[in-house]
Amino acid sequence: MSKAILYIGHGTRSKQGAEEAKGFLQKVIEKVPVRIQEISFLELAAPFIAEGFERCVIRGATEITVVPIFLLTAGHIKEDIPEALAPLRERYPRVSVEMAEAFGVQERIVRGICELVRANAGEVTAFDSLLLVGRGSSDPAIHEAFALIKEGIGERFGNSRVEVCYLAATTPLFAEGIEEISKVAEGRVIVVPYLLFAGLLLSEVSREVKKRRGDGQDIVLIEPLSRHQAILDIVVERTLGKEAEYAAASH
Numbered sequence: 001m002s003k004a005i006l007y008i009g010h011g012t013r014s015k016q017g018a019e020e021a022k023g024f025l026q027k028v029i030e031k032v033p034v035r036i037q038e039i040s041f042l043e044l045a046a047p048f049i050a051e052g053f054e055r056c057v058i059r060g061a062t063e064i065t066v067v068p069i070f071l072l073t074a075g076h077i078k079e080d081i082p083e084a085l086a087p088l089r090e091r092y093p094r095v096s097v098e099m100a101e102a103f104g105v106q107e108r109i110v111r112g113i114c115e116l117v118r119a120n121a122g123e124v125t126a127f128d129s130l131l132l133v134g135r136g137s138s139d140p141a142i143h144e145a146f147a148l149i150k151e152g153i154g155e156r157f158g159n160s161r162v163e164v165c166y167l168a169a170t171t172p173l174f175a176e177g178i179e180e181i182s183k184v185a186e187g188r189v190i191v192v193p194y195l196l197f198a199g200l201l202l203s204e205v206s207r208e209v210k211k212r213r214g215d216g217q218d219i220v221l222i223e224p225l226s227r228h229q230a231i232l233d234i235v236v237e238r239t240l241g242k243e244a245e246y247a248a249a250s251h
Helices: 015-031 049-058 075-091 107-121 140-156 174-184 200-214 229-242
Strands: 005-008 036-041 063-067 096-099 131-135 162-165 188-191 219-221
Touching: 005 049, 015 229, 036 049, 049 075, 049 096, 063 075, 063 131, 063 200, 063 229, 075 096, 107 188, 107 219, 107 229, 131 140, 131 174, 140 162, 162 174, 174 188, 174 200, 188 200, 200 219
Parallel strands: 005 036, 005 063, 063 096, 131 162, 131 188, 188 219
Antiparallel strands: none
């Protein structure tokens, strides 16, 4: 059996975001002792899933482990990626295909977020307010996951206000979330994108933060999550099939 790894990112129209994702995955590839490893994207950026899959087969793969680079389990993991893989399974019936899970809500991701906040914003006080910004999904599980993440961040920052909003597909949307938290904030507003990489969605957040800063608001934007070592470690573990240390963010 010749094993291969196929990484699947979300994809973005942003050239910077796509290159950042590829650069991150190259770091993962360097840490994984598997000869055949390919990068692909679900949408918006090449190479797409079919191309990455077929590259694995051309290079001799008979067993492919699909590693989705997604923070939470929602429609893309439950439906879109399996649908993209279905015709490839039929075309190459002798190739065994397994798929790893999304990262899920993990204590060390929550801890990593808090470390990124401190690295970018310094010490957080009870007067500061944090706005957690998710990509968004119509899947109810996303709201449940963000409730846990919000609780975990709140526990680590004590009395600081923590709110959640989304960039698409569900409410409250980012425009409403940042407006509401700005009205009640006693100190800084710290905007925390729950996104792995730069891209058009993060650009939307960045533009609004810059506008508000220009208007005199004390507001800080935190870096995307892939800048933290914990994310790299988690992807490497998923790829190697090691048991991840799952823990609810509230623990």
